[in-house]
Amino acid sequence: MIDVDMAGAARDFYGDQLGPEKIEAFIRDFSAYRLDEVLGAWKPYAEVVHNAQERACKRNGVAFDPEIAAKIYVCVPTWGPNPDVPASLAKIAPHIPLVA
Secondary structure (H helix, E strand, O other): OOOOHHHHHHHHHHHHHHHHHHHEEEEHHHHHHHHHHHHOOOOOOOHHHHHHHHHHHHHOOOOHHHHHHHHHHHHHHOOEEOOOOOHHHHHHHOOOOOOO
């Protein structure tokens, strides 16, 4: 339900280093590695982001900076819902208790 903008965060931090074509490959890898990270044993999401970013950096020839991983993770709670979510939840709220 959250409009997770990891691609935007990756562009903000790595777009200038990689350029338009390479940043898209980085974003795909970063996404795939986040999925891979959550398929195993549970770990804190900060660790998922850190590990996935480190792996994407290595694969794409970019120096990994743990501070950037921390900055991206800090962005997560600032992202709001996907545009269609509030209206959809408002429709079902009278019939189903909503808890977040």
